[in-house]
Amino acid sequence: MRTRSCKLLSFASHPPREKTFSRLTSAMVKAFLMSGATEEQLILTGKKTGRTTIHEVARAAGISISTASKALNDTGRMTDDTRERVKRIAAEIGYRPNALARGLLSKRSFTIGLLTNDTYGRFTLPVMAGISEALVDHGVSVFLCAIEDDPALGQIHVEAMLDKQVDGIIATGKRLDRRLPVDLSNLHVPVVYAFTEGAPNSVTFRSDDEQGARLAVEWLRKLGRRRIVHITGPEDFFSVRERAASYRAIVGRDAEVMSGVWSESWGHDAIAAIWSRVAEKPDGIFCGNDQIARGVIDALRERGLKVPQDVSVVGFDNWEIVAAQTRPPLTTVDMELKELGRQAGLTVLALAEGRTVEPGIRKLPCRLIVRQSCGGDTLGI
């Protein structure tokens, strides 16, 4: 604990003498002021400088701190004149209420914790932005806790957040069919899950991958593509199975699904495999993510095939850095993660304020971003 010793110029003696105190009480300050010192002459060493308190406001306005408090918070009753004057003075001397003190009383810290295991991730970044954006309007600040996949680190962060009296916690991750390595049930603050698997009976936000896949495949169909294949990621991903099911629901029970990994090179390999076969070639390819789509497009070009004239390609994720750099730019599905974050933020807030929220999984619709890899354009939808 830091020393809190203070120095004051004592005007009790002449000339004024500096005295050191182990602790400075307001009574002592008063005594010194009575003895002739102006406030500017007080030298406070241990006390952090800067922040003015409600005491200063009250003193400057010549009223009690209770009245100052009520004036500033638009509570209590007093003449409009008094209220305005207090507010004006507070603004003049740069008064800002101490949120710690407020929080101690109100049991609300206007703070929430955001837990993620996706440090470098593509997915949590927009989610975070959405949360932050939604909550800043309500005066709520967000603690960022990057816990990797380390349960011990997760525990440490959760405890630090609870100690700081967060009003709620949002858990987010890189995969919506995996849990964070930390147990968030039975906390005494509300928890909301976003793009990660939630505890039973919790509120969970996720993208509607089934609908997203449908958008992509229907777009291919609408453009006249009839021989469509699906090149996607590992089957143990829930979203892979869901997107594939949606694709098959449209294209047909036995429509081809090629599962691999989430990489460009898998896109290449898949095209090599398809084009080495004698069977009829596809005229439309629905890719499980944008990286695969990138590999697919490159591989098609290397084979002398034109995208979208010969083959239409659609991706998933709308990862700008990939989607905008393919040749041609990629038509793809956007999971609207920022909106997902916004809703998650507003929901913890609601819970923190005691409003009730139905538990369950909320699927948020995806949006098709039309660029040039399929042909067609937005007007064609």
Place this chain on the structure above:
Amino acid sequence: MRTRSCKLLSFASHPPREKTFSRLTSAMVKAFLMSGATEEQLILTGKKTGRTTIHEVARAAGISISTASKALNDTGRMTDDTRERVKRIAAEIGYRPNALARGLLSKRSFTIGLLTNDTYGRFTLPVMAGISEALVDHGVSVFLCAIEDDPALGQIHVEAMLDKQVDGIIATGKRLDRRLPVDLSNLHVPVVYAFTEGAPNSVTFRSDDEQGARLAVEWLRKLGRRRIVHITGPEDFFSVRERAASYRAIVGRDAEVMSGVWSESWGHDAIAAIWSRVAEKPDGIFCGNDQIARGVIDALRERGLKVPQDVSVVGFDNWEIVAAQTRPPLTTVDMELKELGRQAGLTVLALAEGRTVEPGIRKLPCRLIVRQSCGGDTLGI
């Protein structure tokens, strides 16, 4: 302000009757306990459930709260036995100190603010991870404030942070030669800049681009490349000029620098331009970032040139998602942004604790990540 009304079972009457109070004082609780209620029988509606306070610890241990506090903080004097017993009891009943209350006294919130204008960004993400990692060990949590390039939003976030009594602020951005759109000088908390331009006389951390560029070019030279060109981003970037200067210092005053934009397609275009000329072709290409390098490698391959046999290519950034997916994988310069974040974190912490830190710009060394686009290997360095 939420209602804080409470209900208690009154044992003064028989049978016990529920009474509602607008406010529950500890004296009232005591009175009810005296009247025969056990604690479990108290029904507290308005009071948030859950958190046990130091009062509970003291009561459970049969000591005063002062002694409990001292026992838990390893201050004051008492028998080891008492201290251990208090700690054990505190652990048993799950006591955790309220950081808001502590902060009110100690003037330390164990909280810092991280300001960034790079929401989706590649650069601030590792910086953030480094900060968080360094500070979690010291019990410090990080407020994430994404301010885009909006001065008003920046102001709001800064005020929210100050209201919450952050111990310091770290400013970070997507470009080290641009300021955040918010003035952080003259705050009464310490500010550290990381990967963004700092105020005069501040502490600023940045990567040593000159040294990074030197690593890249010297690597090409060491591998026997003698006709080296530099394909890079827009000249108004300070880092572009710095890397170019470093490259010229090694390769020669008049060595060719091609400035364009930070994209794959510029890499393509630059190669097309070079190969359309009659002059001798380069055998080594130093690219200003990994995306340009990706375009360069693709363009070379499309021309039937082999990387690295015919031409060595080196990038800058070590952006995994790009560098690991080029064919062949890209040798590139890593700016060690996570380490940069760690140091920035430890530095605000030092300042917050009142230790003095020399102001100035600290350049942190980059590291060459050897993959296969240049030939050679780590042993060859």
Place this chain on the structure above:
DNA sequence: CTGAAAGCGCTTACAG
């Protein structure tokens, strides 16, 4: 209409 007092959950100087 306004202020004194109690209290949020802690810590610490001081007095026993």
Place this chain on the structure above:
DNA sequence: CTGAAAGCGCTTACAG
């Protein structure tokens, strides 16, 4: 060795 008291910066029920 231990506890009562004051206080951090606020808010609010209550009494004038």
